[in-house]
Amino acid sequence: MGFISLIIILGTLIASVIAQQQCVPYTSNYTFTTGYPPIWVTPGAETFTTPEFQQLNKSLNWAMVPNIPPNKLVNGALDLSTYSASDPNCWWSFKNCVNPKAPGLNPDISFCPEPGSWGLTYDDGPNCSHTEFYDFLKGQNQRATMYFIGSNVADWTNEAKRAYADGHQICVHTWSHPYMTTLTNDQVLAELYYTRKAIKYVIGVTPRCWRPPFGDVDDRVRAIAQQLGMSTDIWNLDSNDWKMIPAGTSTPAQVDSIFEGFVQMGKNGTFATSGVITLQHELNNGTMSKAQQWYPQIKGAFKHLVPVASCMNITHPYAETDITYPSFGELVGSGSTSGTGTNNPSSSGGSAPNSTHKSSSVSMTSCISLISTVAIMLIAQLSSTLF
Template sequence: MRWSSLFASQAAVSSALIATTLFTLSASAQDRTTEQGEAQITDPNQECTPYSYAPVTAALAANQFPPIWTIATILPNDTNAQAKYQSIQSQIPNIQPNGSPASTSTGDFSGFSYPSSDPDCWWTFDQCTTPKLAGLPPDLAGVPEPNTLGYGFDDGPNCSHNAFYDFLSQNNQKATMFYIGSNVMDWPFEAQRALADGHEICVHTWSHKYTTTLTNDEVFAEFYYSTLSMEAIKLVVGVTPTCWRPPYGDVDDRVRAIAHALGLRTIIWQYDSNDWREGFNNVTAADVDQNYEYLIARAQNGTYATAGTIMLTHELNNFTMSEAMKFYTQLKAAFKYLVPMGVATNQTQPYVETNYSLPSFDQYISGTTTVTGAVPAATAGSSSSTGSGSSSGKTHSTGAASRALFDGLGILAAGAAFIGFSVKLLA
């Protein structure tokens, strides 16, 4: 849900609250009109104060997108989406959605009858990653390079991620960021920062639902309005990703076929940090620590001597980002290489656009962690420029010493921005 929509009926209260917050946060005004200015903000409360970005405001006003944080459907006036959907329908297998409508949020498939033979390669059923439908490539669950961790984070862009992204920049560490379309619309400059810092951006759908429970046109719309044409990621960041990760890992051959028809590679994982579960169902911070430590121990005992792996981690909240920073040094020591998914698989052309490239695996491990490209069109200009070159040599002066750790009380206040949907984002 977008804050402007949430408070639409309480404009006066909202304006007063925002004005008071901004006044008390800082005596000097912060630049909320560019990606660079947004990246300088050191207070997570202010990071999570809503702001306006003209292209998003205009697109929403023109009804060019489904409502934020709702299951996407093809808009009745969107002839381009309708034509694209018609063009791929012949590639979609006759597989019915799984479960009931309630499963879209809860993942409760207890009343759903499904053959034990797993005919549709349903990951939620038995973690199947090799499609049974001819013509579909296997999911990327591990990486081919030995002693390598495919490094990435789900559920971004998080509004208070500056300290985390600063940490990655200070370590010259790039990652794959799986962005939710609705989050991109809510926090566009935060999304732009990922590209500016040299990270790889992949799709995590529009509203973060169990995709196998959706109808064909809903699955299509969850992809389409996240990335294709001039949709969310393209509109805001200027690039069209070619990779995606299913929320909760919930994917089958029907969903894979739709993703494949739209040019999206499916990326899963082999290990779950369970950082997203902390505080729910009796999962504690110590439990998450043990999951990290288990992966580290396996790396140390030679488990990945012939091929690397992927662990599920998140940009979801203060805890998940803090855990990533806490265990970064140990992961670096246990694995020879920590690299984005595209780098690990030599996907040097990560986007449909040809003006931006990732380094190959050999280039990355030799020290070339970014490859200079042209500034994407959506981020060029005075309102959101990322500077000359896409990411090479780009740094943010951020006061690292004061931002190495999150302010616990501050982040709790910032987390209020996510009440109403953060509980939904469980993977």
């Protein structure tokens, strides 16, 4: 085994230990055993019969929700075979429709109107192993929009709080990450409401934005979200990072080629009159590493990398009126992509308890032991080479 190979092994093993140590379950003072659906389970009858949900259900004007039947899954995929080619329900999964056809619904947020701007977003957090990634963003003075899964918020409360403390915009990404158009009205309502409730409980703010998993939304689902006061956020550039192995079948090189295409579009004037909102993920170490790898080139190709709230000039991204975010002009004028708005959990009036992390940082003993082992291998390799 060569010297370079041992160095690579050292780096890989240390990264593995770091991820494993960060993902050790810890004790949290936040309780989700009552008042929430079971974690990672699509809400059902046990949720719908609670007084809290029944009161919520009655508060909606269901006459404003189009009478659209739920779509179906066939072998785990959406069944598009019988859907009308005219796309009467503005079903994004069919032809990427973002302008609702039902009256009274707001268009989806799908791009940044500011020329050459890049709406930076990451789905599926919080992630137990994202410390290095968040450290990277903080080191770049970079804010982004994070679309959080409610069950992940319940599982990883400290990581959720870190995201907000770092100044990232927090939005809803459902409770259990389903295809939303396949759910009943009650299930749609519960997926959105309890994720928002969990974010409020842990972080102290009430998001006014959500992103449908897989982009699967139609006018029925939009109408329910809008009555909860949430915008529907989509994207117009998909990195396909979520398809990368081991989660999917795409190779890192294939994802690299997609990012390279984005860089070229940023440089050749494709977005000279308006900007983009991207789909990226903090799904696993692979997607987060890829985000860090391409960040410098993306930043060099586009004028501004900003959260969706700022690129849309949304200065109050939460229901709490004392929480402000910088407008696009303020953000760009400050010369900082981290902005100057107030994003302080204590200012929202949230009273959720603190979490106690059992193993939130890397075990130094594990790292020292690992480094010592590989160092011995390196010395042995050098000795055999020199002597």
